[in-house]
Amino acid sequence: MSEVYAARRARLxxxxxxxxxxxxxxxxxxxxxxxxxxxxxxxxxxxxRQEDVLVxxxxxxxxxxxxxxxxxxxxxxTLSGPGGDPAVAAAGLAExxxxxxxxxxxxxxxxxxxxxxxSVAPRLRLADLGGAVEQLRxxxxxxxxxxxxxxxxxxxxxxxxxxxxxxxxxxxxxxxLELERRLVDHxxxxxxxxxxxxxxxxxxxxxxxxxxxxVEEGDFLSVCLGAAYRGYRCEIGxxxxxxxxxxxxxxxxxxxxxxxxxAGRESLAPGAAYRDVDRAARQxxxxxxxxxxxxxxxxxxxxLEIDEDPQLGPAAMGKxxxxxxxxxxxGVHLPGRGGVRIDDTLVVRPEADGGPExxxxxxxxxxxx
Amino acid sequence: MSEVYAARRARLxxxxxxxxxxxxxxxxxxxxxxxxxxxxxxxxxxxxRQEDVLVxxxxxxxxxxxxxxxxxxxxxxTLSGPGGDPAVAAAGLAExxxxxxxxxxxxxxxxxxxxxxxSVAPRLRLADLGGAVEQLRxxxxxxxxxxxxxxxxxxxxxxxxxxxxxxxxxxxxxxxLELERRLVDHxxxxxxxxxxxxxxxxxxxxxxxxxxxxVEEGDFLSVCLGAAYRGYRCEIGxxxxxxxxxxxxxxxxxxxxxxxxxAGRESLAPGAAYRDVDRAARQxxxxxxxxxxxxxxxxxxxxLEIDEDPQLGPAAMGKxxxxxxxxxxxGVHLPGRGGVRIDDTLVVRPEADGGPExxxxxxxxxxxx
Numbered sequence: 215m216s217e218v219y220a221a222r223r224a225r226l227x228x229x230x231x232x233x234x235x236x237x238x239x240x241x242x243x244x245x246x247x248x249x250x251x252x253x254x255x256x257x258x259x260x261x262x263r264q265e266d267v268l269v270x271x272x273x274x275x276x277x278x279x280x281x282x283x284x285x286x287x288x289x290x291x292t293l294s295g296p297g298g299d300p301a302v303a304a305a306g307l308a309e310x311x312x313x314x315x316x317x318x319x320x321x322x323x324x325x326x327x328x329x330x331x332x333s334v335a336p337r338l339r340l341a342d343l344g345g346a347v348e349q350l351r352x353x354x355x356x357x358x359x360x361x362x363x364x365x366x367x368x369x370x371x372x373x374x375x376x377x378x379x380x381x382x383x384x385x386x387x388x389x390x391l392e393l394e395r396r397l398v399d400h401x402x403x404x405x406x407x408x409x410x411x412x413x414x415x416x417x418x419x420x421x422x423x424x425x426x427x428x429v430e431e432g433d434f435l436s437v438c439l440g441a442a443y444r445g446y447r448c449e450i451g452x453x454x455x456x457x458x459x460x461x462x463x464x465x466x467x468x469x470x471x472x473x474x475x476x477a478g479r480e481s482l483a484p485g486a487a488y489r490d491v492d493r494a495a496r497q498x499x500x501x502x503x504x505x506x507x508x509x510x511x512x513x514x515x516x517x518l519e520i521d522e523d524p525q526l527g528p529a530a531m532g533k534x535x536x537x538x539x540x541x542x543x544x545g546v547h548l549p550g551r552g553g554v555r556i557d558d559t560l561v562v563r564p565e566a567d568g569g570p571e572x573x574x575x576x577x578x579x580x581x582x583x
Numbered sequence: 584m585s586e587v588y589a590a591r592r593a594r595l596x597x598x599x600x601x602x603x604x605x606x607x608x609x610x611x612x613x614x615x616x617x618x619x620x621x622x623x624x625x626x627x628x629x630x631x632r633q634e635d636v637l638v639x640x641x642x643x644x645x646x647x648x649x650x651x652x653x654x655x656x657x658x659x660x661t662l663s664g665p666g667g668d669p670a671v672a673a674a675g676l677a678e679x680x681x682x683x684x685x686x687x688x689x690x691x692x693x694x695x696x697x698x699x700x701x702s703v704a705p706r707l708r709l710a711d712l713g714g715a716v717e718q719l720r721x722x723x724x725x726x727x728x729x730x731x732x733x734x735x736x737x738x739x740x741x742x743x744x745x746x747x748x749x750x751x752x753x754x755x756x757x758x759x760l761e762l763e764r765r766l767v768d769h770x771x772x773x774x775x776x777x778x779x780x781x782x783x784x785x786x787x788x789x790x791x792x793x794x795x796x797x798v799e800e801g802d803f804l805s806v807c808l809g810a811a812y813r814g815y816r817c818e819i820g821x822x823x824x825x826x827x828x829x830x831x832x833x834x835x836x837x838x839x840x841x842x843x844x845x846a847g848r849e850s851l852a853p854g855a856a857y858r859d860v861d862r863a864a865r866q867x868x869x870x871x872x873x874x875x876x877x878x879x880x881x882x883x884x885x886x887l888e889i890d891e892d893p894q895l896g897p898a899a900m901g902k903x904x905x906x907x908x909x910x911x912x913x914g915v916h917l918p919g920r921g922g923v924r925i926d927d928t929l930v931v932r933p934e935a936d937g938g939p940e941x942x943x944x945x946x947x948x949x950x951x952x
Contacts, residue, residue, distance in 0.1 A: 280792070281792075281794075295879070295898075297879075297896075297898070318694070320693065320694035320695045320698075321693055321694075321695040322693060323693060323694055324689065324690055324691060324692060324693055324694070325687070325689035325690075325692055325693070325694055325697045325711075326689045326690040326711075328694045329689075342694075342695075387767050388764075388767070391760075391763065391764045391767055394760070395757075395760045395764070398756050398757070398760055423649070423650075425650075510664070510666075525666075527666075529664075529666070
């Protein structure tokens, strides 16, 4: 892996130098992980003028550390005492390396930390790195995609097992916890995000926090979960009906959201504008008269974070590339009645390679459980 | 509750005005919750010149929302579209209210958000609110303490049930998940922090992330968990031995950490210096020759966050007040062999009221399981 991290840092260094900064300080955890591998909480990366340094909070053994190891080829610098800020120490190292400017992640660094960095390295010109690392992270390599593929398999397995169990009478909270246990059973680092289980009037609400409501006959049941595997996070969402036969309005609503989600999936291609993917899904629901209760986004990128670029929304600027994993997750929620969400993680692939690669393969037919 | 939130805001307003700011913008989630009650993720609070306003990200129903309701007496302002920053909108409202200055939480607000605030409200003088709200949060009212008491009861119950089950052969991950399920069974909102289960050589490591290592005969098993109840978070840590009889070195190490933890607990009193509480526990371990592998802190405050002020460490400045809940959690970890941690949550009380109130009552005798 060491070469992979080094190659990523080399690409970032080019961008920095193009931006006029010889050195950069990476503080956002997912960005540190992308460029240097798994590291203890609070670790920052100095992309130095002479050498790159991973600066860790001390003392060791006191901070949650993800599985895996940081890039062994990187120089490590660990703070001696507690309470120190690795970002401040890294800025001192940058100045000691003779850097004249340092690019910072101003969208992550707080005003107070920025001030502390400035005070320890007064001669450095502080610039804004912006989302440069986030941009590098959008297109995944096959190693990253294989982690996402495994994460999706794990989520499919956990969901599949839940569907074989008795659901009526169990609470949203317990179903969510059971899913999270199954994710770990199947080898996940943990849930990719808090598992959402929504029943009856809650069904179809994005990001619904599980409550003590129990599953009842006739409910819509919508579930959204994901696994984290080696740091990579996928997402799957499905909606089911509880009982023998869905009501007409449930079938109608489900078919609509299914059609919208399919339209979104089918619009995924290298070169497709983000907003066109959103429009493809959205117009299916608009044309059926559902203009309320629609999500603001049809989908988003996934990777080391569960919600990263690109954002597939009406106002999004930009075009998809190959090897970009995204979710397609339209939904409709009818206040008081519930609703439907269908959510897949896919990888954008060119037509020649068979088009979008579906990672989350659990069936999308309307199951009555 | 509405009056409670209003009283807290009144106290903060006094501090702001003493600091020369007529208005303040609260962005840190736990601080917003303290001053305005449970609100959707991303909500900010404007302590306005004319009125206070809760500014929520729109659209609703898309963001995780904690149980409970925000202060109904507060004016609500919800952003229409997605992607807007409530902090920026709030700054606009502050200027519209005729404020000349706005105090911000510079330890929470990023440089990029601060710049966006400045650009939308150029006439406002932006000041630093610092940790003013965190300071208000240190001393708890009886309502808050009763939430912590219930959270501690839940954690005690979950831990007690685990001790009755078979442990040998089960992995750290599964034990942690089981504990978290039991927390929810007993009415927790969820875990107060990621549950730590550490066996054998991992035992006694602070913040250890559970692995697939299985519990073995002769292991130390250290567990650290907590419940969140109505937003309030407690912490309990215990260490056990697995098997019929602990080894001599295990008994010796346990007795030492137990003595250190008791010394820390007994030093809790209104007016006691933070560092003296730390010293009381630390010197027990120092005098026994354990100077390595000690935690940098002996304990910390708990409340709406699991780790808040005060910090009980060698360099901490300040004195305890009555009604401050803190943890006392010394530990020793011997690399390759494991170690012991004992962690309680207590509320500082005056001697006249019986001294420190122990919230986490699970036994601290060395159990062989």
